[in-house]
Amino acid sequence: MLAYPGSSPLHTIEDVIENSTFNGLLIISIAPGLFYTMKGSWGAGRGKDLVDHYYNRTYAQQISSIVYKIIDPLFSYTQGGDLNLKGLIERIPFQNRDSIRGATIWPPMVAMDKYRNIRMLPEMENDSIIQKQQTDIWYNPNPKNRFADSIDVVIGHYVNLVERHKEKGGRVAFIRPPVTDYYLETETRLYPREKYWDRLILESSCPGYHFQDYEETKYMIPPEWSHLNRRDADAYTKTIIQLLTRDQLQ
Amino acid sequence: MLFNTTGFLVFLLVVLLLYYIIPLSWKQKKGMLLLASYIFYGLWNPPLIILLWISTVVDWTAGNKMAALKDPKKRKYWLLLSIFVNLGFLAFFKYGNFLMENFQIVLGLIDISYTPPKWDILLPMGISFYTFQTMSYTIDLYKRRMQPAKTFLDFALYVTFFPQLVAGPIVRADELIPQFYAPKKATQHQFFTGLLLLTIGLFQKTVFADSLLSGVSDTVFGAGSLLLPLDAWVGVLAFSGQIFFDFAGYSLCAIGIAMMLGILLPDNFRYPYGSIGFSEFWRKWHISLSTWLRDYLYIPLGGNRNGFTRTQINLMLTMLLGGLWHGAGWTFVVWGFLHGLFLTVERFAKSTFKVKIEGVGMKLFLAFLTFNCINITWVFFRADDFKNAIDILGSMFFIHGSKPVLMTSHIVLVLALMTLVFFGHFAMRKLSLVSVIKSTPKWLLVLAWGIMMFGLMIVQTTGQQFIYFQF
Structure with missing residues (x-):
């Protein structure tokens, strides 16, 4: 996973295509609420900050990053969840004034390893209270400036990026992993498949693997509606690999 | 390098190991500290070390000349050279765009349209600190308040000593350079107090x-x-x-x-x-800058030696320039002005109402x-x-x-x-x-x-x- 969790992959995709020599298969997973946001949006801005930071890092920051990667796994509280001091303080249940939205308290959901592979934490898989904390967030999404550009602009931009990657000899495949319940209902309402997914696949001329199209994936149930548990994640990955192999993209 | 990073902790550990464990002579240890200081600074932006070098060489040369020369005129030229180089760096790197913008405004007032090019100038980290520090050395030598550093290594380390290089304290030469003359080793109590201060600071x-x-x-x-x-x-x-x-x-x-x-x-x-009161505040806030401004600006302007009005003018000028030192913007000047105003009001109140x-x-x-x-x-x-x-x-x-x-x-x-x-x-x-x-x-x-x-x-x-x- 190259994109920053909870942000648009736009700037990461741009960086991989425009600034790297990578010309292999780019698998782009689409969470519509993040994917179809563009440059002016908060979600994309976060990704841009991180890409810019990577290129503008001082030597001192590069050294710190190397050292931090070594010591980071030693601290259990950095592994999933929002357990930093500021986050802990914001959890203190004070009544806010009208129009003030409290900080979103993210329960521990996934752990990311040094290769940026993520796996769901056992707590999220098994604890219904934690699952409810997460589904409550999905019930009340923070819409921070998500829709800064029209769908024509967004899809047009991605199609251009795909073309550039293909010119380098690369290939692109889009996937939509399983989501369920209210999350899926909201997604279907805000981003109807025919207007977004189907159009993206058609205009980009790339293969697309939507979870609803396959028997192996359409019945998978994410514990908190949007991320697969470890067992299903493995099964889903195997299915995607089989599909990519079948279509000779592997 | 920033103190609050993991990279710095590794850097400090290596420096302490070299300082205490490896059997080096005091001169070698000072050389190691100097090299470490350049690495500390250069890991942010290597080419900007050149500015440090120029400042070091110019002030070392000017200091030695002023110490050796008797002719007041020649001594003054060396002092002016040092001030010109140091303030020149500040003027260009810190105030370049600010000066051009204000130049444009002034021309606009007399109906001359001029759009200056926007210079993409990178502000060298801590430039205001090390330029003030080295200027204090040459000014003190000019005033014959101290002897020049014994060796170039001692002086270069004074300019570049990594703990206080980029954000002070602005240490006077006579406080720091003599400490480099004899081998230094922290006592156990000093070491742990230092470690505790580092923890509190972080x-x-x-x-x-x-x-x-x-x-x-x-x-x-x-x-x-x-x-x-x-x-x-x-x-x-x-x-x-x-x-x-x-x-x-x-x-x-x-x-x-x-x-x-x-x-x-x-x-x-x-x-x-x-x-x-504000007088006490400035005796407690950024003491090394306030005493620098007092000794190298306020007192040379006349200090409080020429009556109430002149004292207040000197005070206000010092605070305005102190404000500008903090940033190239008029908001910083206003900040300095307010402090000058509060100090003036306080002095007036103290002299008028003799309340204990x-x-x-x-x-x-x-x-x-x-x-x-x-x-x-x-x-x-x-x-x-x-x-x-x-x-x-x-x-x-x-x-x-x-x-x-x-x-x-x-x-x-x-x-x-x-x-x-x-x-x-x-x-x-x-x-x-x-x-x-x-x-x-x-x-x-x-x-x-x-x-x-x-x-x-x-x-x-x-x-x-x-x-x-x-x-």
Whole structure:
């Protein structure tokens, strides 16, 4: 996973295509609420900050990053969840004034390893209270400036990026992993498949693997509606690999 | 390099190993410290080390010439060269765009249209600090207040000593250079006190300034509209705390690291927010800058030797330039002006009303008044422009917005923390941190140390830059 969790992959995709020599298969997973946001949006801005930071890092920051990667796994509280001091303080249940939205308290959901592979934490898989904390967030999404550009602009931009990657000899495949319940209902309402997914696949001329199209994936149930548990994640990955192999993209 | 990064901790560990474990001569150790200092600075932006080198070579040469020459005219030329080079760096790198913008405005006033090119100038980290430090060396030599450094290595290390290179304290040559003449080794007590000061400094910076306060002040100053008075005051208080913990934290780190090497640096902050009056505040806030400005600007201008009016003019000029030292913008000049104004009013009041300040209640009231006046000045220091400053001041006093911007938890946190800071500073007015450490029972010290270490570990910030690096 190259994109920053909870942000648009736009700037990461741009960086991989425009600034790297990578010309292999780019698998782009689409969470519509993040994917179809563009440059002016908060979600994309976060990704841009991180890409810019990577290129503008001082030597001192590069050294710190190397050292931090070594010591980071030693601290259990950095592994999933929002357990930093500021986050802990914001959890203190004070009544806010009208129009003030409290900080979103993210329960521990996934752990990311040094290769940026993520796996769901056992707590999220098994604890219904934690699952409810997460589904409550999905019930009340923070819409921070998500829709800064029209769908024509967004899809047009991605199609251009795909073309550039293909010119380098690369290939692109889009996937939509399983989501369920209210999350899926909201997604279907805000981003109807025919207007977004189907159009993206058609205009980009790339293969697309939507979870609803396959028997192996359409019945998978994410514990908190949007991320697969470890067992299903493995099964889903195997299915995607089989599909990519079948279509000779592997 | 930033003290609040993991990379720096590795760097410091290597320096301490080389300093204490590897059998090097004192000269070799000083060479190692100099090299480490250049690496410390160069890891941010290597080419800018050249500026340090130029400053070092020019001031070393000028200092030696002034010490050797008898002809006052020639001595003055060498002093002017040193000042020209150092202030020239500052003028170009720090004030280049500011000067051009104001030049454009002045031309506009006489109907001449001119659009200067926007220079993409990178401000070298800590340039204001090391230029002032080296200028103090040449000025002191010109005034024959001290002898030149014995060796180039001692002088180069004085200019570049990494603990205080980028954000002070601005150490006078006669305080630091003589310490390099004889081998230095921290006693066990010094080493652990230094380590404790480093921990306290990092705790102040990362936990208080970055994690708890910066977000609140950023929200308020970035709101872009009028605010409710509560939000505006809390935002200003948050910045007041942020700038103190950020800068005092850096100074403590610097003093602590130097102490771990057996080298003593002067205090830079002494509980300033408990001050009664602005004169006391400036004896406690950024002491190394205020004494520099006093000795190399205020006194040469005439100080208080030429009557009340002239004294106030000298004071105001010093504060205006002090404001400009902090940043290339008119908001910083206004900040300096307000401090000059408060100092003038205070002096006038002291000379007119001969009231003895007695009793804790009265002292507390005056300290609280001073603290709030200081908070008002911070508005101009923090604001991006005058509109921003006026919006915040308006929200604090006169015109109020209607939409809250801060969460209740943030308001409670800032008010609680800054109340503690105010009363804590007031209670510690006559004390120094090192003396408090000395008198604290060991078990309590270890407990506090443990809490701070835990705070540093769970804070999880990303090594934010110290505010004063930009000055």
